[in-house]
Each structure stands twice: as C-alpha cells, then as structure tokens.
Amino acid sequence: MQLFPDTNEHLILPNAELIYVPDFFSLKASDAYFNSLQNDTPWQHDDIKVFGKTYKQPRLTALYGEDDRPYSYSNITMQPHSFSSDLKIIKDKVEAFSDATFNSVLLNWYRDGQDSNGWHADNEASLGQNPIIASVTFGSERPFHFAHRTLKDQRHRLILKHGSLLIMKGEMQHYWLHQIAKTKKDIGGRINLTFRKLI
Numbered sequence: 001m002q003l004f005p006d007t008n009e010h011l012i013l014p015n016a017e018l019i020y021v022p023d024f025f026s027l028k029a030s031d032a033y034f035n036s037l038q039n040d041t042p043w044q045h046d047d048i049k050v051f052g053k054t055y056k057q058p059r060l061t062a063l064y065g066e067d068d069r070p071y072s073y074s075n076i077t078m079q080p081h082s083f084s085s086d087l088k089i090i091k092d093k094v095e096a097f098s099d100a101t102f103n104s105v106l107l108n109w110y111r112d113g114q115d116s117n118g119w120h121a122d123n124e125a126s127l128g129q130n131p132i133i134a135s136v137t138f139g140s141e142r143p144f145h146f147a148h149r150t151l152k153d154q155r156h157r158l159i160l161k162h163g164s165l166l167i168m169k170g171e172m173q174h175y176w177l178h179q180i181a182k183t184k185k186d187i188g189g190r191i192n193l194t195f196r197k198l199i
C-alpha cells in the first residue's frame, strides 16, 4: 500500500510512529547537497559476511559522529569522521523540526538501482530503547518498504522523495523491519542520511 500523499503526514501504526515531510529541503538546496555529499564524502565500500561468505556491501557508506566512538552493525564496525559544516547545518534543521538531538549520522550512497539495503531494523543496543531515527534523502527517489514482524497485514511502502525527511520513532525498531530493494529501473544515485543518537 502506498502511504502518504505529497503533504506532511504523521502516521500512527501498530508499534510505530512515522512523520514524513516530502519537501523538507528546497529543490535548490537538495540539488546542491546531493552534489556536495557525493563529491566530498570519504565513501567506503565495506565487506559483509553472509552465512560465512564475504561480499561487498551493495552500497557505499560513511559515518560521522560528534565523538570518536565507533558504530557497529551487521558485523561491520565503522569509525566516524567529524561532522562537516554541511552535515552540521542539515543536522540542526532536522533537530529543530524533530525536537530531538542526534550525535551521529550514517550516510548511504546507492549508486544506481542495483544498490540496496536488505531487510533490517536499527536495533543495536548502542541506540537505546525506542530510538528516534531521522532519515533524509537526496537524489533519485526509491521506495522504502517496511513490514511488521508479526502482524502480516502490516506491510507498507513509501516513496522517499529528493529533499524529504522521514522520522521513525516509538517501538518501530523492535517490531518492524525496513529495506531499500534493488530495482531494474534505470535510475540515478540516491544519498540517504540517517541521524541517530548513540548512547
């Protein structure tokens, strides 16, 4: 089911709360951030292990943090860079809107439709109980799929537009999984920023 029209939406689902703001950044700012983030980020291409076999992660990533604490997920440990001025400005705007504070941001660069992010939850212990995660998208829009772990009729998809903000909160990371699936469509790159608070 396609949720949310082209206006701000606040959605209460079983065990999750989502806020979607399609035009959080202007088109001009979004274009500029897409280009500067693509060119100026120290992108890394990590290996992941799945059932004992090693593969390249199907996207590039970078981690920024306010201190030098590493962040670990899916057998990968990332060392943070210090926040760039662009990322600080984006973080301030996201914090002001979401009434939350973040000290870390994970960047994902999906180079084309073959790059992806498999079903997962952001439920690392370092994020604490019921984390608020703020997700900013620049570049080609992609569907964000999310599915409840046990309520099988609770499966949704949301197109994350260029310049949009999605806030996930409540119990979502315990009860739901989310993914960015591969697509055969001939699409350009997408950069996603997920702001988190490591505690």
Ligand SMILES: O=C(O)CCC(=O)C(=O)O
Pocket: 106, 108, 117, 122, 135, 144, 160, 178, 180, 192, 194
């Ligand atoms: O690219 C996205 O929209 C989602 C990214 C994500 O789920 C993550 O980095 O944990």
Ligand SMILES: [Fe+2]
Pocket: 120, 121, 122, 178
């Ligand atoms: Fe995630």
